[in-house]
Amino acid sequence: xxxxxxxxxxxxxxxxxxxxxxxxxxxxxxxxxxxxxxxxxxxxxxxxxxxxxxxxxxxxxxxxxxxxxxxxxxxxxxxxxxxxxxxxxxxxxxxxxxxxxxxxxxxxxxxxxx
Amino acid sequence: xxxxxxxxxxxxxxxxxxxxxxxxxxxxxxxxxxxxxxxxxxxxxxxxxxxxxxxxxxxxxxxxxxxxxxxxxxxxxxxxxxxxxxxxxxxxxxxxxxxxxxxxxxxxx
Numbered sequence: 001x002x003x004x005x006x007x008x009x010x011x012x013x014x015x016x017x018x019x020x021x022x023x024x025x026x027x028x029x030x031x032x033x034x035x036x037x038x039x040x041x042x043x044x045x046x047x048x049x050x051x052x053x054x055x056x057x058x059x060x061x062x063x064x065x066x067x068x069x070x071x072x073x074x075x076x077x078x079x080x081x082x083x084x085x086x087x088x089x090x091x092x093x094x095x096x097x098x099x100x101x102x103x104x105x106x107x108x109x110x111x112x113x114x
Numbered sequence: 115x116x117x118x119x120x121x122x123x124x125x126x127x128x129x130x131x132x133x134x135x136x137x138x139x140x141x142x143x144x145x146x147x148x149x150x151x152x153x154x155x156x157x158x159x160x161x162x163x164x165x166x167x168x169x170x171x172x173x174x175x176x177x178x179x180x181x182x183x184x185x186x187x188x189x190x191x192x193x194x195x196x197x198x199x200x201x202x203x204x205x206x207x208x209x210x211x212x213x214x215x216x217x218x219x220x221x222x223x
Contacts, residue, residue, distance in 0.1 A: 092156075
């Protein structure tokens with residue numbers, strides 16, 4: 001139990017659907033991240049938020065839309081996805097100040113796009 | 115850009131040592147990390163090493179860093195079935211971590 005909770009754990013959607021992934025942490029962390037984990041590929045950083053402000057958008061297609069309403073919650077809104085977007089989406093958070101780069105990960109949301 | 119490379123699979127017998135290797139490209143990385151992902155779970159920090167160190171030991175884990183060759187390794191002594199997981203190498207780059215593909219370690223009896 002890392003203190004980072006992701007819902008839903010599993011999601012199956014069609015290419016025309018709109019859905020959202022949710023992440024929350026009550027660890028007092030100020031930075032939150034979305035990563036994409038695909039088989040045989042490096043873990044891919046998608047978005048970074050620091051104090052609710054987006055500081056990184058790693059050339060992610062616009063069909064993925066992040067939202068960070070406060071430092072404890074992070075959403076990933078999904079629409080018109082492609083089958084190749086099927087992956088495990090991991091949320092992570094990190095504490096403020098100088099640190100050793102430890103990220104606290106959730107268990108992930110397994111997304112299947114039909 | 116920054117790149118971190120690892121082999122995808124490693125299979126070892128229970129009780130043997132496991133060595134997981136990683137190469138990275140960013141010579142300015144301050145820290146290098148090993149994360150572990152157990153089945154159905156997210157990643158958890160296993161250990162890390164500061165870039166001015168050559169070695170770090172923590173119980174059954176030994177991390178070796180060759181900065182000249184940009185090579186990082188993780189040795190697990192007396193590997194147990196509970197060590198079966200995916201191990202990710204990562205380097206720090208300003209405010210973000212760059213991860214490799216992960217190495218799936220399978221431990222057989």
